[in-house]
Amino acid sequence: MKRLNREDMAWRVARDIPEGAYVNLGIGLPTKVANYLPKDREIFLQSENGLLGMGPAPAPGDEDWELINAGKQAVTLLTGGCFFHHGDSFAMMRGGHIDLCVLGAFQVAINGDIANWHTGEPDAIPAVGGAMDLAIGAKKTFVMMELLTRDGTSKLVERCTYPLTGLACVSRVYTDLAVFELEGNRARIIERAEGVSHDDLRAMTGLALC
Amino acid sequence: MKRLNREDMAWRVARDIPEGAYVNLGIGLPTKVANYLPKDREIFLQSENGLLGMGPAPAPGDEDWELINAGKQAVTLLTGGCFFHHGDSFAMMRGGHIDLCVLGAFQVAINGDIANWHTGEPDAIPAVGGAMDLAIGAKKTFVMMELLTRDGTSKLVERCTYPLTGLACVSRVYTDLAVFELEGNRARIIERAEGVSHDDLRAMTGLALC
Amino acid sequence: MIDKTVASAEAAVADIHDGASVMIGGFGTAGMPDELIDALIALEVGNLTIINNNAGNGETGVAALIREGRVRKIICSFPRQADSHHFDARYRAGEIELELVPQGNLAARIQAAGAGLGAIFTPTGFGTQLAEGKETRTIDGVDHVLEYPIRADFALIKAHEGDRWGNLVYRKTARNFGPIMAMAARTTIAQVARVVPLGNLDPEVVVTPGIFVQRVVPIGSHSIGSTAA
C-alpha cells in the first residue's frame, strides 16, 4: 500500500483545478496546493485577508509583512492581482463568487458536513477564523486530509462528532489513500492509491463506500 | 409682511451650517444652499450619486456629464473630495455619518414626519429616489419650503395627509415666513420674517405654535 | 490564458435571454452603458426585468429599451423625470410593471445579493407606503423593514478602464451602481473606454476586482462627457 505524502496530495488536488478558477486555499495543508498549480493554467488565488491573484512566497529577505496570506506568511502579488478590504473579501466568499475552496478537516461526514475548527475539548481555546465562511460560501468545497488519524480512526465518517464548521457543503475529499466524491449522502471512491482496494477503504472507514 | 424669496431662504439655511459639517442637499430648492455657504467655512457636501466634497457648477462649456449631482446637474469636485459607489454613499447616509440633510417637502408635521415624494394622486407616477434614506439617515434633517401652498394652505401641519417619506425625523423647518424648531410634538417659532407676527403664523397654519 | 475581453458589444450580450433579469448601471446617463444596451435592443429579446436607478432618460439607453417594448418590469428608485416619457407612456398604459425601491434600499439589496446575505433589516421606508405589507421589527429602539436581496442574471455596466482579468476602474460619478451590480449578477458585462494590459491598473486602485466581471468590451471613449440629455 502506497500512501500519498502531503506533497503528493497537494499535487493531486492542484491537477483538478481548472484554468480560470477563483480558488481559496485554507490555512495549513491546503496552502501547499499553490506550489503545484499547473504552470500553463491561469488560476486566481484569493486570500481572505484581502488579495486576489496571490503569488508564491518571496525570496528570503524580500518579505513585506504587509503582504501576507491568511496563514500570515509573506506572499507576493501576481501581475493583475489587487487588494480589497475584509468586507469585499468575505462578500467574494459568502456571495458565491469563489469557484473552489480547499480546506483541511478533522472530520468530514458522508453528507458533506465538515468539522475543522474546534476539537471540542473543554480546555481548548476555540478559533474559527474564516473557516465557516469558506466552508459554505464557495461554489464547491474540497477537503484534503489524511484519511486516518494517527491512531487509525477514520476522519471520513457517517456523522461528525467534532463541532461542525459547515453543513452539507463538502463535495470531494482528497486523502492520502483515496479520493471520495460525496453525493446524495453517500461517499463514492473515485480514485485509490496504489495497492489500496475498495475493501481496504471500507474496512478502514467502516463506511458502505460505493 | 416681507416674505423671504427662495434665494433668501437658501442664504438663511446656509448661515446655520457650521464648519466641518457633512451635508447632503436634496434636489430642488435645497440645492441652492450650496451657493450661499460662507466662504470662510469648510463644509463638505455629499451627493448621493457618489461624491463627497462637491463644488460649484462648472463654467458653461466645461461640463463633464460624468461629474454630476443628485439632480443630474454638472458640478465640480473640490480639492480633497473623492468618489465612491452607491453602496458606500448610502452607508454614509443610513449609517448616520451625514451631519445634516436639507430637504424640500410637500408637508411637514409638527411631530417631525415629512412627506416629499408623492402627491398620492392616483395617476401620478411615483418616484422616491434617495428621499426616504435622506430623511431618516442624517443626524439632523432640516426642511426648507414655502410655508403656504399657492392656494394658501399651510404645509406645516398637525398630521401629514400626503404619503410619508420618513417618520419623526425633521427637527427644523425653514420657510419664507418663519423658521420653526420641532420638538416634543410641538412647533416652536425661532425666527419670523419682517412684519410677520406669532398670531399671523398661528392663523396661517392653524397650529398652536409656541 | 484567461482573457475576458470580448470584441463587440453584440457578442458580449448574445446570451441574454427572453425573460432575463438585467441590472443596468448608471445614475441618469452617467455610467449608463449605452452601447451594451443598444446591442441588447438589437438582440430582440423581451420580457426583461430591468434593475436601474431610473427608468430611462430621453431616447437612449434604458429609455430606448423601454421604447422598444422589451421591458416587462422595472425595479428602480426614480422613474419619473422630465425626460422619462417612454416609461411614463408605457406605465400609464399598464404595459410595464414598476417596483419602486428607495435608492439606498436598492443599493443595500443589491449589495446583500453580492455578499450572499439572505435579508437585511433597514430603517429606510419604515412606516411609508413602500413598506406596506413588509415584515418590520424594532431593533435597539429603531423601526426597521425586512428587505430581500436583488440578484440578476446579467449586469451591464460602464467602467473607465479594464484588463483581461476583468479588473475595473471607473470615472468620477459614473462609478455609481457599477461596482455593486457587478457583485450581484451571475454574468457581469462591462463596457470600458479602453482595455489596458494586465498590470497597468495599480492593485491598490482597482475598484472592481476581476472576480466580479465575466466580460469586458472595449467601446472607446467617445461617449465620455457627451452623454448629457
Add this chain to the structure above:
Amino acid sequence: MIDKTVASAEAAVADIHDGASVMIGGFGTAGMPDELIDALIALEVGNLTIINNNAGNGETGVAALIREGRVRKIICSFPRQADSHHFDARYRAGEIELELVPQGNLAARIQAAGAGLGAIFTPTGFGTQLAEGKETRTIDGVDHVLEYPIRADFALIKAHEGDRWGNLVYRKTARNFGPIMAMAARTTIAQVARVVPLGNLDPEVVVTPGIFVQRVVPIGSHSIGSTAA
C-alpha cells in the same frame, strides 16, 4: 479650516475612556496600529471591549494591551495562534471574556453597523455551536442566522497616507479591516505613515473618504515591512 491631523498618538487617544469599545484594525500584525495601541496602554484605562480579528500576537499591539490587563472582553475570529500566549493565559484564568465570531460575520456585522442596518441574515455559522441560541430562518432554501451590528466608540486603524480631511489610502494587505471599522465607530483614529497635502490623494483612489475619519496621526513609516513576529 478643517484639519483632522493630530500631532501625537497620545493626544489622539486621550479621550478613550474606561469601559470603551474599541475596534482595532489589523490581520495579525499587518495593519495593526501599534503606536496608537501603545498610546492607549500609556493612558491606563481598562475594562475595554476590543474588536479585532485576532487576540494579539507576540508582545506588541493587542497582545500588549491584553498583557497589561486592560481588556475585559474581546470580539474576534481567531484568538488561538502560536504567539497568542498573553490571551491564552488570561482566557484560561477566566480574566477575559471571548465572543468568537466567524471572520466573515465579523466583517459583515461591522459593515452593518457602518451602513446603519439593524440586523442581517447570514448563512455563515448556521447549524454550528457559534449560532446556538440565535434566531434562524430559511430563505430561498438556504438556512440563515440573524446577526446584529457590531459598533464601537472608537476605531484605531493603520493606513498608509492620509490628508487633513481624513481621506485615507492603505498599503497592500494592511488594508484588511481598516475601511470597514472606520465606518462603524463613533470616533475613528487613523495612524498613517505620512500626512499628505489636500489634493495629493487622487479622488478616484481614496479608499476611506474623510467622512469616516475623525483624527489622523502621522507616525512615520518605520514600522512598514518590519512588523513581523
